[in-house]
Amino acid sequence: MATHMTGTREAWLAQRLDLLEAEKELTRRSDEIARQRQSLPWVRVDKAYRFETEQGSATLADLFAGRSQLVVYHFMFGPDYRAGCPSCSSIADGFDGFVVHLANHDVTLTAVSRAPLAKLQVYKERMGWSFPWASSVGSDFNFDFNVSFTQEQQHEGTVEYNYQRGRHAMDMEPAPAPVVEFATSCGTDAPTYARDRPGMSTFVLEDGVVYHTYSTYARGLDGIWGMYQWLDRAPKGRNETGVWWRRHDEYENETQRA
Template sequence: MTTTHATGTREEWLVARLKLLAVEKEFTRRGDELVQQRQALPWVRIDKAYRFDTEQGSVSLADLFRGRSQLLVYHFMFGPDYKAGCPSCSSIADGFDGIAVHLANHDVTLTAVSRAPLEKLLAYRQRMGWTFPWASSAGSDFNFDFNISFTEAQQRDGEVEYNYLRGRHAMDATPAPEPVVQFAANCGTDAQTYARDRPGMSAFVLEDGAVYHTYSTYARGVDGIWGMYQWLDRAPKGRNETGVWWKRHDEYARG
């Protein structure tokens, strides 16, 4: 069988690879500049007294740092009416345990935060075999203030402010996009309820007893922490997607 992809000699491949290497090096340099710009953002002091339910009881945002000076929060899509966590967030979270220990030893705490009750989160974490800390923001404005969760009224009126844009987003379309319908059913809820929570991550710093918000990113902004995609982007056929193909890791057929 003959491949449909371009083929060549080792020498031809090396010439093309060296051209690509120059582009990759420039991409890396631009990435370093982007990191510096991200870290140069002004810090915003947080004076609101958020409370979270955790395995250690009710805690403040400062307590989530666990004695460290930096906090990374993954906004995990698990609304109060979900029966299970979002499959996409679950595939991202599969990589947390391996890196959390390294971050913890570099003055950074990594935690997930969701609106579902703590008992739901911990039961799902046990099912997935994870150990990273997970806090419930149930009853708190935290998710709403960081534009990661929305009310039914905001969704109905097209007043959702997500990824720094206010209006009606793709997830709010009627009828709902097929992937949203599919994921909602997979989480045991309907598309509109599912879409009231969105993915993202936020960063915070603790200095002299004060907590500051330093950075948040949403939507495709979480691609960089989605481990499977970083590997697929280097695979021969890339992402090679025609629709939703991934599942929770315990839902694949065992072979």
């Protein structure tokens, strides 16, 4: 027996048309917010950041790979992790599909993490990914863009993440159960795991100068988390009671079920 309200096709259509108007308004509002993002002032990046890539040592300008726009996904993979964050991994599962389209629209997409390049490459091979992934180990890049923090900042409650300064949920003691679960899956403890956070930053290269244009964090990443866009349109929505997702090679043949 169905546990949800049921009705006639006519009743469904009437409500669907109301929903359509709401969806159109959301689309128009989303377009306006995109224009607001693009109208933010550009901030010149003067610090000489260095990264390790498969092609060798690189500057921030080198990461553009000959294009004028750069999108960086701040992937949670700290130096002491043994595997990448499961949430970041599920987001990154979609990168290979559209990185080629972005590249052909003058946009380079790369992930950046603090773990050493060799560790990133091993995990990248495990996941079967091919998108660019640079290591910022030894650089201030992650700290300057508010996705990595020191032990002292955690203890003092001065972490500045998602444009808020203070003690965040991930810094609570004892740590929330999902943080402990993810930390364990990454081969580390909760405080160490929480010293890296997810985010996205975008940059533009004009007349040889790199400018920072936008950054977003936490639920600001929902729009690029592909599985949630599908679940929001599925009959039962996100239907979450806790952490349910895993790295794609850790499910037990879910896609093979009859």
